[in-house]
Amino acid sequence: MKKIESIIRPHLLDAVKTALQDVGVVGMTVSEVKGFGRQKGHTETYRGSEYKVEFLPKVKIEVAIPDALLEQAIEVILKAGKTGKFGDGKVFVTSLEDVIRIRTGERGEAAL
Amino acid sequence: MRRKKKALFLSFGLGVVLALGVTGLRSITHAQESPAAEASAATPEAAPAATAAPAEPVPDPTGENTGTAADVPVKDAANPTLPEVMATVGHNKIAINIVWTLFCGFLVMFMQAGFAMVETGFTRAKNAAHTMSMNFMVYPIGLLGYWICGFAFQMGGASPLATLGGTGVLNSEFSITLFGKAFDLFGTKGFFLGPDVYDVGVFTMFLFQMVFMDTTVTIPTGAMAERWKWSSFLVYGFFMSMFIYPIFGNWVWGGGWLADLGANFGLGHGHVDFAGSSVVHMVGGVAALAGAIVLGPRLGKYTKDGKPVAIPGHHIPMAIVGTFILAFGWFGFNPGSTLSGGDLRIAVVATNTMLASAGGAMAAMVYMMLRFGKPDPSMMANGMLAGLVAITAPCAFVTAPVAVLIGVISGILVCLSVFFIEGKLKIDDPVGAISVHGVNGAWGVLSLGLFADGKYGDGWNGVPGRVTGLFYGDGKQFLAECIGTITCFVFVFVSFYLFFKVLDAIIGNRVSAEAEMNGLDGPEMGAHGYPEFAPAAGAGGPFPEGVTAPTP
Numbered sequence: 230m231k232k233i234e235s236i237i238r239p240h241l242l243d244a245v246k247t248a249l250q251d252v253g254v255v256g257m258t259v260s261e262v263k264g265f266g267r268q269k270g271h272t273e274t275y276r277g278s279e280y281k282v283e284f285l286p287k288v289k290i291e292v293a294i295p296d297a298l299l300e301q302a303i304e305v306i307l308k309a310g311k312t313g314k315f316g317d318g319k320v321f322v323t324s325l326e327d328v329i330r331i332r333t334g335e336r337g338e339a340a341l
Numbered sequence: 342m343r344r345k346k347k348a349l350f351l352s353f354g355l356g357v358v359l360a361l362g363v364t365g366l367r368s369i370t371h372a373q374e375s376p377a378a379e380a381s382a383a384t385p386e387a388a389p390a391a392t393a394a395p396a397e398p399v400p401d402p403t404g405e406n407t408g409t410a411a412d413v414p415v416k417d418a419a420n421p422t423l424p425e426v427m428a429t430v431g432h433n434k435i436a437i438n439i440v441w442t443l444f445c446g447f448l449v450m451f452m453q454a455g456f457a458m459v460e461t462g463f464t465r466a467k468n469a470a471h472t473m474s475m476n477f478m479v480y481p482i483g484l485l486g487y488w489i490c491g492f493a494f495q496m497g498g499a500s501p502l503a504t505l506g507g508t509g510v511l512n513s514e515f516s517i518t519l520f521g522k523a524f525d526l527f528g529t530k531g532f533f534l535g536p537d538v539y540d541v542g543v544f545t546m547f548l549f550q551m552v553f554m555d556t557t558v559t560i561p562t563g564a565m566a567e568r569w570k571w572s573s574f575l576v577y578g579f580f581m582s583m584f585i586y587p588i589f590g591n592w593v594w595g596g597g598w599l600a601d602l603g604a605n606f607g608l609g610h611g612h613v614d615f616a617g618s619s620v621v622h623m624v625g626g627v628a629a630l631a632g633a634i635v636l637g638p639r640l641g642k643y644t645k646d647g648k649p650v651a652i653p654g655h656h657i658p659m660a661i662v663g664t665f666i667l668a669f670g671w672f673g674f675n676p677g678s679t680l681s682g683g684d685l686r687i688a689v690v691a692t693n694t695m696l697a698s699a700g701g702a703m704a705a706m707v708y709m710m711l712r713f714g715k716p717d718p719s720m721m722a723n724g725m726l727a728g729l730v731a732i733t734a735p736c737a738f739v740t741a742p743v744a745v746l747i748g749v750i751s752g753i754l755v756c757l758s759v760f761f762i763e764g765k766l767k768i769d770d771p772v773g774a775i776s777v778h779g780v781n782g783a784w785g786v787l788s789l790g791l792f793a794d795g796k797y798g799d800g801w802n803g804v805p806g807r808v809t810g811l812f813y814g815d816g817k818q819f820l821a822e823c824i825g826t827i828t829c830f831v832f833v834f835v836s837f838y839l840f841f842k843v844l845d846a847i848i849g850n851r852v853s854a855e856a857e858m859n860g861l862d863g864p865e866m867g868a869h870g871y872p873e874f875a876p877a878a879g880a881g882g883p884f885p886e887g888v889t890a891p892t893p
Contacts, residue, residue: 274713275651276720276773277760 230325230338231299235290236264236318237310242288248305249290253298255341258291268315287318293328295338437682438504439545445677446545449552452670453480453559458663459726460563461870463654463719463772467860468567469870475562475569479578483555486582490532491554492547495587497528499595504681505542514596522605524598527591549677550590553621556674557586560625563772564633568640568857571865573850577632577840585836586624589829593620599828602821603804609818610801610808612825613793615690616678618734618785619829626779627830629770631837636850638769640857649763652771657718664722668698671729675736686737686797693736693744694729700748701728701755708756720756723773727755730781735789738808743792750788751781783826790822 237245242259249257263284270283294302303320311317330340401407413429415421457476464472498514501507513530516523531538534547558581562574592599593614603611614620643649654660675694676687705724709717728748735747758776762768770776791810798808809815844850851857856864863869 273651274715274717275653276717276763277709277713277756278649278651278763280651280653 230293230295230328230341232291232293232323232325233299233302233306234321234323235306235310236262236287236320237290237306238312238317239286239288241310241312242290244309245290245306248309249292249302252301252305254292254294254302256292260289260291262287262289266316266319285316293325293341295341434683435504435506435542438680439506439541441682442505442545442549442677442680445673446549446552448670448673449549449556449677450480452552452556452667452674453477455663455666455670456556456559456563458659458666459722460566460663460772462656462658462660462663463563464566465652465860466655466871466874467862469655469862470866470868471571471861471870472562472566473870474571474866475566475574476559478575479559479562480555482575482578483558483582484551486579487551487554487587488534488547489583491583491587492534492550493529493531493587494527494584495554495590495595496546496550497530497595498525498591499528499546502542502546502680504679504684505545506540508540508542510538510540511543511546514591516598522601525591525596525601526598527588528595546680549680550594553617553674554582554586554590556617557621557625557628558582560622560774560778561629561632563774564629564770565636566771567861568636568851569632570848570850570852572848573841573844576844576848580840581628585628585833586620589624589832590620592828593825599821599825600802602824603802607817608821608824609790609815610798610804610806610821612786612821612828613738613789613798613801613808613818614734614786614825615737615789616675616733618730618732618782618789619825621782622730622733622778622785623782623826623829624833626775626777626782627833628837629774630768630779631834632841632850633768633770633775635838635841635845638767639771640854642769643767647767649767654719654771660722661718664725668695668725668729671698671733675733679737689797690736693739693741694732696741696744697728697732697736697748697751698725699728700745701725701731701752704728704749704752705756706752708753712756719773720759723755723759723777724752726777727751727781730778731785731788733782734785735792737797738789738793738810740792740794743794747785747788747792751784754780754784783830786822786826787819790819793818 235245239261246257246259263286265283265285270281270285272279272281274280290306292302299322303322306320327336328338328340329336333340410421411418413421413426415425453476457473460476461469461472496511498511500511501509502511511528511530513528514525515527515529516525518524531543531547534544558578561577561581562569565574591597593612594600598605599612601611602608605611612619639652641650642652671694672691676691679687679690702721702725705727706716706721709715709720728751731747731751731754732744736744739747755773755776758780759770759773762770762775768775789808789810791812793808793810793813793815795807795809795813795815799806801808809818811819841850852861852865860869
């Protein structure tokens, strides 16, 4: 089992969510996050003074999936979450030791 | 049983009303009947019921027949006398003026809402309850202070209020003699609106002047926002409404020495300020300047090497709506200052006011776009307000193209002034109050001295002839405006600088650094503007590199 954490542009959340559902991902956790990458945010002007927006708003999508779905899921995230400009975000993949459904106590892939 | 009784009672009541109504109508028709008709009615053939059937009253949808000779109170309807008719005409004339002045005063009162929204929108969410509360409490504080003694100091010697009835009870002014001329300094009648001024004209004047004064009191709350201690603000509110505003107001509008510069020294019509570019806006803007200097900039406003850091306001839509409310209220502010609904110059005043506001907003937007690439909504709003402030003095005296020009200049002026005050003088003014009201208030009265076209203001401040500016041939009028502007700056700045310094030593003007970082809502007000979205302690403002938050 794998866990995919994708940091994406907020306005692409709907597209990425739909794409993941279409390949069979049944659940996900979404949070509003802020952060920066290599560009270190950007500067804006307000009333003639510059100010730095260091932490840009992003959306984090977390999904837990069976190994078999991994490549397909990554593929659709890259496709739906891409604009080609700086700030598209990143995808982190980690192995999951175990998954437990709280209601039934089921474990492993049965709990996904 | 009970219900039946009630129905019986009702029908009885209805019967009485109908009977009364019929008798009433009968007597009216009777009065209008000619003697011949009366005679025929008296003949026994005509049944009383037939003659009593009156014509149904006819509604008057167009209003053409509403308000007739029958509405003029005369002793003998058949022979109205000229004095009787004249009395009604005079009463109506003053009534129109009083209704007009009161109505415009109501519009100006609502500008408090505009100020509250502009200032709160341009500041941070963590201070929303505090900024709103200051704008709210200036109304009761200012009102009471002005009622206690402010009005008496400002208008106590202003009589007669010719357009409002002219009973002339405000007739007591304190003055000193300088250069062989009387220098009127402040009024001394009308404290607490006591029995000696219990007069409809005076009460109208009080309401109208009070809302203007309150505009002044609320201006510094913007420049001093996000760091001003509540207790200091309270003392300030009374000081402004009871003393400083009324005294400068007396000098210009209460028959004081600046108004008399024309009559006493031949300087045009003296210092002319139609609706308060100097009396209202510049006084507020200069007080804001003194307050912001004494208070110092907000934490994090400047980097260690003195570079200004933007601290964006939390609610631009609120500020824009507030700007519109202010622009709407200005239709009371300027046209109402005729104190006369019968003075049809109000058409010119109102139109010039809107033209200048458009000029100001457009110029500020274009300037920001050319310089920074984007229009900046907060500067567009400041630009519109700058145009309104600037046209407030000259609105009754200039042509339409000049009104637009005054607005355009004010829109650029407000941008330059914001950058200069923030970047060069290092004075932190979160909402641009000093630039909008102070700088453009001065520009407003000076522009009057330059562009007054000599078409209006005959007999202004007791000087025959019409108000004429430098470009239309009267350089002395411009000189009078300059004297008024300099006096305003020196008097208000010195007064408030000393006042805030003294207050600082006694109770302190500024909240603790900890309170400022957490936001003033909790520590100062005991309630959050947005409790559901309260930022975490210590958060809420950008602290750029090189800015260290002082440890409390």
